Amino acid sequence: MDKKIYSKEEIQAIANSIRKQILGIALKSGGCYLAQACSSAEIVASLYTNVMNLGPSEGLWEPIPFPGVPGPDNMDYPKGMMYNGAPAPDKDRFFVSCCHYASVIYCALAATGRISPDCMDKFNVDGWNMEMIGAEHSPGFENTAGSLGQTISIAGGTAHARKRRGDTGKCFVMLGDGELQEGQTWECIQAASHYKLDNLIIVIDANGQQVEGKIEDQMTEEPLIERFKSFGAECVSVDGHDIDAFCNAFKTPHKDKPLVVIGRTLGYTGIKPLEKRWPFLHFVRISADEREEYQKIYDEM
């Protein structure tokens, strides 16, 4: 079966639906990781459509109660990765490192027909698998990502194994920009370039913010492109809200090197009133007197 090519409008519609659903959650619960939806909606929508080559979802259509902690008697529980399709030599794999973006991933799965459109009813509900921070059982997640900076290395090891085996599919891993501060991120790039892992594709939602505020007020990361290149990766930086530019970035030649695609984004894209709070947008609360303003935006979306 040939891979469906989505139009820019279709991808934008998926991105819009992600933003809208997550704004809906913020309105319902009083707060959530809303800025991450605003910054990464186009990135995630593009990945799940034209960028990655995934098989059809093999995950359960409806959310399920938490299927238990992995252990000797519990290894066959439904895996979150199956929502990205069954692993196959020619298919891509997707690793999410920015664990707190879980709601964005769930909504992207829903918007691309990989899970029930009503799945968010069980988001962050006690006892269910749709946790706020993703782990192995969470739809769309390959691994327990909550400790930042580890998933890139798990993706690296997976890419290494697949390269040795001769798989043609790639390993994508999505990161926030905050976790680039973890030393492990750079240890991974160093190893991936040493082992010439051109099948490892690192995608970064560079929204310029982290928990305590602006990235450069916490720990300077720039110049990112030069840093990645000097560690042996190929690296391009594009506007992460420009779907064409973002999708084209993956065509950058990167022979014998991992490829890093930096999407430059803003955490208030599509929800203008958030702009005045920037860069303090890590966890967005909507107070009672702001509800009306945001409800109106939601209704118009």
Add this chain to the structure above:
Amino acid sequence: MKIEVNTHEKNILRLAEEHPELVVLSADLGTSCEVKKFRAMYPDRYFTMGIAEQNMTSWAAGLAREGYRPFIHTFAVFEYRRVLDQVEMSVAYPNLPVVFVGFVPGITTPGGVSHQSINDVAVMRSVPNMAIFDVGDATDIDYILDMAYDYNGPVYIRQLRKEVPRLFPADEPVIFNRARVLSEGDDVVILSSSICTEEAMRATAVLKERGISVSHMHVTTLKPFSDPTIVDAIAKAKYGVVTIENHLDIGGLGSATADLMAEHGLGKRLIKIGLKGYAHGASKMYLMEKYGINAMNLVKAVEELTGRDLNIGKDDLEEVRFVDFLEV
């Protein structure tokens, strides 16, 4: 019961005023660990280290070697798991006075397994030179930072944030390596720590009504753990001991108690209430109930030890105070 808010924030500001060499380090979680105000008031004594805990830990060692008093603020889980080698070789071995203030300990975080410090006490107990304090109420918070400051070596604190009940009189200080006696009795000894003390207090009230003579003690100092009051109480207990903790049932308060009992030749039964393994992401109250770290399970343990059916139901236990975090 009075609920206090941001008690740590007030105390770290007070301590900072008293000790100009006190500095705070954080790995992008200062705003989640009640040092936002500290950052605003003392910008030149607040070091943002980026999301890079390993570097931060050894960095604190360097500052301590030069006479600063670093107080590391992040989630408890990020102060022992990925940084253990740095904790041991940079800080613990040279016995440097670095204070690890670890927030949302155990299952008090909505962040799921990666954020739950369920074996931190077990790990840190095995680190030579490290003292461990586990906070259970606002009065604990009021005194714990001074106790850590005065300790001659590294300290790991399991700290509570935001709304915290005041269970103990504000003018009765925490005493180093001494449990707080909450009730005296000679049928059973109950040792509780962290958020479990509040649970245990709900249980002991009813147990006493049903005629059980309960010795209940709240443990703040988990290491060292050699309080003679605890030894004496256990020696007197007719039926045995129950421990309840916001931690794995291996390596924490329960295991420390087992060691103490064995060392003093106190051959009695011990029931350890705690997590049996990794948990998952959900609210604190849900997880406490699911994993049995609650008043009801404590009652059951006492029934088992005494061999009596006390006929205590959920309704008999005082209303649960519900404080949960929306945000990781």
